Amino acid sequence: MNEHLQRHGVLLDIDGVLHVGNEAVNGATEVLQWLRAREVPHRFITNTSTRTAEALAEQLGGMGLDVTADQIFSVVTATQRYLQDRGHQRPLLIVNDTVRAAFSKADSDPEDPDCVVIGDIGPRWDHALLDRLFRALMQGAELIAMHRNRYWQRAEGLCLDIGCYVAGLEYAAQVEATVVGKPNAAFFQLAAADMALDPAQCLMVGDDIDSDVAGAQAAGIRGLLVQTGKYRDTALQRAAVTPDAVLPSIAALPDWLQAEGG
Incomplete structure (x- = not known):
């Protein structure tokens, strides 16, 4: 076992790093095996x-990627915990039906919501829904965003993400959203603590210069950017942060880690 490698904790983004669409990124399966073999x-x-x-x-397993649920720090779980910690009982949940059951203990369609929770609902966004959320915020509900990504990569190309709706509601209601997931530093630090490592001992591998790299660096974690998924040269060039390294894909991670230990 390489003691230097064991002093590293590696945080991996999933979509765009391990897979794009329904296909694993070339080399991703082998990299996960490499990490496990070296502990x-x-x-x-x-x-x-x-x-x-x-x-x-389960989805990742179908692509040949060996990932267990207890290794995943999901924004769905983090949002559920945030609502419990804050004592929210009447969230207005704007979330995909596939995750609604995770919030089953709360009244998810109240007349007088104490918060508005925004996740990805795909094409269901429309003016009437935005008006409803705006009115709830103007009546004092807290705006909670699972994340505020600008866009994401699908098989057919880049697609708008929920960040544009979060920003629009913030502007109209003159409020600031609580962002639960990346780039929230607490989200990264929770994953580092789960490995019993300090943030300075960890590195983040992602395809998003803002959510992954900038968020990690703000949490005291090195941020590595891969040129797969949503990566675009233009986004890197206009970014306010500099990645600690830029890799062509996750397949290059073992060589980079070994070079760091040399």
Whole structure:
């Protein structure tokens, strides 16, 4: 066992790093096997708001990626915990039906919501829904965003993500959203603590310069950017942060880790 490698904790984004669409990124399966064989601590940290950790693990397994639900830090689970910690009992849940059951203990369609929770609902966004959320915020409901990603990568290309709706509601209601997932530093730090490592001992591998790299660096974690998924040269060029490394894909991670230990 390489003691240097064991001193690293690796956080891996899922969508765009391990897979794009329904296909694993070339080399991703082998990298996960490499990490396990060398007992390198690693966790999976994701803003995916349409699947629970259990469903994500099952989906990844179907692509040949060996990931267990207890290794996944899901924004769905984190949002559920946030609502419980804050004592919210009447959330207005704007979430995918696939994860609604995770919030079954709360009244998810109240007349007088104490918060508005925004996740990915695909094409269901319309003006009437935005008006309803705006009115709830103007009456004092807290705006909670599972994340505020600008866009994401699908097989057919880049697609708008929920960040544009979050930003619009913030502007109209003159409020600031609580963002539960990346780039919230607490989200990264929770995953680092689960490996019993300090943030400075960890690195984050992601395809999003803002949510993954900037968020990790703000939490004291090194941020590595891969050129798969939503990666675009233009986004890197205009970013306010500099990645600690840029890798062509996750397949290059073992060589980078070994070079760091040299």
